[in-house]
Amino acid sequence: IPLSGDGTTNVWCSPALSGTQSAFGAILSAPSATRISGSLYMSSRGEREALGFGIRTARVTLNKDLTGRVSPDDSVDLSVTASEGPTLATATTGDSSSATTGPIAVIPSGPITLAENTTTGSDSPLNYYDAAWACTNATTDSSTTLPDGTEASQQVALTAGDVVTCGITNTPRSAGLSLVKSVAPTAASVGDTVVYEFLVSNTGQLPVDGLVINESSFSGSGDLGEITCPVTSLDPGEVTTCEASYTATQSDVDAGIVLNE
Numbered sequence: 001i002p003l004s005g006d007g008t009t010n011v012w013c014s015p016a017l018s019g020t021q022s023a024f025g026a027i028l029s030a031p032s033a034t035r036i037s038g039s040l041y042m043s044s045r046g047e048r049e050a051l052g053f054g055i056r057t058a059r060v061t062l063n064k065d066l067t068g069r070v071s072p073d074d075s076v077d078l079s080v081t082a083s084e085g086p087t088l089a090t091a092t093t094g095d096s097s098s099a100t101t102g103p104i105a106v107i108p109s110g111p112i113t114l115a116e117n118t119t120t121g122s123d124s125p126l127n128y129y130d131a132a133w134a135c136t137n138a139t140t141d142s143s144t145t146l147p148d149g150t151e152a153s154q155q156v157a158l159t160a161g162d163v164v165t166c167g168i169t170n171t172p173r174s175a176g177l178s179l180v181k182s183v184a185p186t187a188a189s190v191g192d193t194v195v196y197e198f199l200v201s202n203t204g205q206l207p208v209d210g211l212v213i214n215e216s217s218f219s220g221s222g223d224l225g226e227i228t229c230p231v232t233s234l235d236p237g238e239v240t241t242c243e244a245s246y247t248a249t250q251s252d253v254d255a256g257i258v259l260n261e
Contacts, residue, residue, distance in 0.1 A: 009030075011028055029056075036053050038051040038053070039051075055107060056160040056161065057105045057106060057107055057108070057160065058105075058106045058107075058108050058158035058159065058160060058161060058162035058163070058164070059103045059104065059105055059106065059162070059163045059164070060080060060103070060104050060106055060112065060114070060156070060158060060162075060164045060165075060166070061100065061101060061102060061103050061104065061164070061165045061166070062078050062080055062089070062091070062100070062101045062114050062166050062167075062168075063098070063099070063100045063101075063165065063166070063167040063168070064076055064078050064091065064093055064098060064099040064100070064116065064167070064168050064170070065097065065098050065167060065168070065169045065170070066093055066097045066098070066170050067097075067169065067170065067171045067172070068171065068172045069124075069172060070123070070124040070128045070129070070172045070173070070175075070206070071122070071123035071124050073121065073122060073123045074118065074119075074122045074123060074124045074128075075092060075093050075094050075095075075118070075119035075121075075122050076092070076093045076099070076116055076117070076118060076119060076122075076126075076170060077090065077091070077092050077093075077116065077117050077118070077119050078090060078091040078092070078099055078100075078101055078114075078115070078116055078168075079113075079114075079115050079116075079117070080101055080104055080112060080113070080114055081112060081113040081115070082106070082109075082110075082112055083109060083110025083111050083112060083113075084109070084110070088104050088106065088112070089101040089102070089104045092119055093119075094119075103163075106158055108157070108158045108159050108160050108162075110157065111155040111156060111157040112155065112156060112157075112158065113153060113154070113155050114147060114153070114154050114155070114156065114166055115152060115153040115154070116131070116152050116153075116168055116170075117152065126152055128172065128173055128206055129170040129171060129172055129173060130150065130170070130171045130172075130173060131150045131151075131152065131168055131169070131170050132150060132168070132169045132171075133147050133148050133149060133150070133151075133154060133166060133167070133168055134148075134166070134167050134169070135147050135148065135156075135164060135165065135166040135167070136164070136165050137162055137163065137164050137165075138163035138164075138165075139161050139162050139163055142159060142161065142162050143159075144156065144157065144158060144159055144162050144164070145157070146164065146166070147166055154166075173204070173205035173206050174204050174205050174206070175204040175205070175206040175208065176202070176203040176204030176205075177200060177201065177202060177203060177204070177208065177234075178200070178201045178203050179198060179199070179200055179213075180198075180199040181196065181197070181198050181199075181260070182196070182197050182199070183195070183196050183197070183260065184197070188248040188252075189248065189253065190248055190249065190250050190252075190253050191247060191248065192247070192248050193245055193246070193247050193248075194245070194246050194248065195243055195244070195245050195246075196224075196227075196243065196244045196245070196246065196260060197241055197242070197243055198213050198227065198229075198241065198242040198243070198244075199239065199240075199241050200213070200229075200234070200239065200240050200241070200242060201234075201237075201238075201239045202234035202235065202236050202237060202238050202239070203236075204236060205236055206236065207233065207234065207235045207236065208233065208234045209232065209233045210232055210233075211229055211231070211232040211233065211234060211240070211242075212229075212232070213227040213229065213242050213244075215227070215244075215260070215261075216261055217259065217260070217261040218258075218259070218260050218261075219255075219257075219258055219259040219260070220246055220248075220249070220252055220258045220260075221249045221251035221252055221255075222246065222247055222248075222249045222252070223246075224244055224246050224260075225244045225245040225246060226244065227242050227243070227244040228242060228243060228244070229241075229242035230242075246258075
């Protein structure tokens with residue numbers, strides 16, 4: 001008997017006569033009961049009576065896969081939180097490339113939150129990784145809308161009988177720099193100053209900090225000035241031009257060329 005509506009519903013079940021082999025019973029369901037109680041009354045000796053209650057739940061599992069790490073110390077936490085606020089389960093990758101909360105029984109009473117975050121002490125924030133959600137429901141006739149997309153936190157409103165498994169795959173974003181070196185003027189006399197420019201572009205998906213230009217080879221007989229950069233941090237797509245100056249010597253003129261690689 002599917003109960004519905006607000007208020008109190010009383011149900012009575014009359015037994016069979018003593019000595020008979022008949023059995024009577026009732027199974028009732030309510031989608032959002034807030035209180036359940038029952039009592040048994042023995043009308044005659046020899047009766048066998050029982051009363052049972054059950055709550056139909058849903059299950060959810062949250063899995064994590066790391067395809068790589070931006071920093072070796074990076075770790076990711078998982079959490080499943082009830083609509084009322086309590087945390088139902090957590091898991092952490094630690095040094096592993098995967099983690100799981102395992103199956104969690106959930107009483108469908110509102111949207112639950114599935115989320116990931118970086119573990120305290122990790123070197124990289126979560127946005128240094130691309131995220132992809134993939135969810136399935138073993139209850140094929142369920143109409144529950146499953147999470148997808150790339151957000152770090154997702155909600156799902158489970159219904160009774162759902163068996164949902166969600167996986168989040170994190171892929172580290174790539175880092176990249178390009179360097180173009182030039183010099184002006186390209187011809188010089190003794191005592192002339194030439195300026196080397198280093199055009200640096202952040203061609204990757206991650207910000208770069210602590211930018212430093214190191215010369216690998218310089219054939220001038222004098223000292224190449226310090227390479228200075230106006231900024232040492234570049235966000236993706238940003239560029240900067242670093243410079244170093246040099247004063248041509250008589251030995252350079254005699255050699256006929258100065259190589260800077």
